[in-house]
Amino acid sequence: MVTGMHVRSVTDDDLDIVVATVARWQLDPGHHIGYLSCTPDGIREDLTGLEPNGVSEAVGAWQGSSLIGFLAAEWDTTPPRVWWHGPFARDADIASVLYTEAHEHLPTHVTQEEIAADDRHDWMPGFADRHGFIRSEAAAVLTLGPDRAPPPAESPVRPLTADDTEGVTALHDLVFPGTHTPGSLLVSGKHHDVLLAAGPPGAPTGYIAAERQADGEGYIDFVGVAPESRGRGIGRSLIVAAVHALRESGCTSINLTVLETNRAARSLYSALGFTEERILRPWRKGFV
Numbered sequence: 026m027v028t029g030m031h032v033r034s035v036t037d038d039d040l041d042i043v044v045a046t047v048a049r050w051q052l053d054p055g056h057h058i059g060y061l062s063c064t065p066d067g068i069r070e071d072l073t074g075l076e077p078n079g080v081s082e083a084v085g086a087w088q089g090s091s092l093i094g095f096l097a098a099e100w101d102t103t104p105p106r107v108w109w110h111g112p113f114a115r116d117a118d119i120a121s122v123l124y125t126e127a128h129e130h131l132p133t134h135v136t137q138e139e140i141a142a143d144d145r146h147d148w149m150p151g152f153a154d155r156h157g158f159i160r161s162e163a164a165a166v167l168t169l170g171p172d173r174a175p176p177p178a179e180s181p182v183r184p185l186t187a188d189d190t191e192g193v194t195a196l197h198d199l200v201f202p203g204t205h206t207p208g209s210l211l212v213s214g215k216h217h218d219v220l221l222a223a224g225p226p227g228a229p230t231g232y233i234a235a236e237r238q239a240d241g242e243g244y245i246d247f248v249g250v251a252p253e254s255r256g257r258g259i260g261r262s263l264i265v266a267a268v269h270a271l272r273e274s275g276c277t278s279i280n281l282t283v284l285e286t287n288r289a290a291r292s293l294y295s296a297l298g299f300t301e302e303r304i305l306r307p308w309r310k311g312f313v
């Protein structure tokens with residue numbers, strides 16, 4: 026353990042040093058944590074944008090005035106889950122001290138925990154094992170760089186209408202059962218800047234949900250096509266339309282994650298010019 030190390034909650038006054046330190050760690054695949062920006066501005070937005078009203082917590086490990094470890098928690102009620110943003114530290118021992126401290130601040134309703142780390146992370150497998158996390162299926166992080174022109178638009182795609190609410194809710198819950206954003210929340214439009222559908226209003230054959238992130242990059246969160254309508258170019262059209270909408274709103278790069286084993290989606294994204302940036306490995310605890 027580190028001589029003179031102390032751990033305490035992070036306050037607004039610590040934000041500059043936290044942002045600078047986390048930005049350095051994020052650029053290193055051996056310490057990179059998923060679902061958190063890589064740029065200082067993005068990290069600042071992410072950390073200050075965690076749920077308000079005290080429903081998130083951040084702890085730092087300090088040696089004198091140097092920040093040598095950091096861990097933030099973002100939790101929700103539906104599902105009753107905490108997403109850990111970190112731990113960031115040079116080794117699993119410092120990380121364990123941070124985790125134990127932050128864990129004490131979790132509300133009692135939180136029964137599920139998730140950490141997503143770059144699959145090349147130096148010490149995450151050992152840390153995760155030590156704390157009872159289970160290795161889960163990896164996802165590829167794909168990017169359409171700012172230099173890649175969006176492909177031309179194809180078959181018609183349109184904004185979601187009120188008539189689509191039932192159909193898209195059911196389709197989303199069928200295609201992505203048990204995800205963090207259930208269909209009823211997805212169709213509310215609260216979480217996405219771009220929400221498009223294919224097919225006639227009231228009988229959607231597919232949908233896509235995307236957002237403009239704090240760092241100015243676009244993120245495609247979900248795309249789904251009804252099983253009986255697949256293989257007809259609908260998925261491709263939805264992605265192309267979302268890319269255009271995100272670019273029009275000023276997004277530079279466009280990112281998404283897709284399960285490493287999802288061959289259909291991966292070959293579709295690859296055909297559209299997306300390239301693999303990294304493999305993210307989720308580590309989960311308390312999931313049923």
Ligand SMILES: CC(C)(COP(=O)(O)OP(=O)(O)OC[C@H]1O[C@@H](n2cnc3c(N)ncnc32)[C@H](O)[C@@H]1OP(=O)(O)O)[C@@H](O)C(=O)NCCC(=O)NCCS
Pocket residue numbers: 200246247248249250251254255256257258259260261262282283284287288289290292293294296
């Ligand atoms: C991925 C998904 C959206 C594709 O929708 P789709 O309408 O069937 O896709 P398209 O017809 O537009 O196919 C376009 C390209 O995708 C690829 N593709 C689609 N289905 C494929 C399959 N089963 N196997 C291999 N490649 C496939 C091909 O490259 C295809 O191009 P081609 O027609 O020139 O060969 C759809 O399969 C789906 O809803 N899957 C479940 C949800 C999901 O996995 N979403 C993506 C993760 S966020």
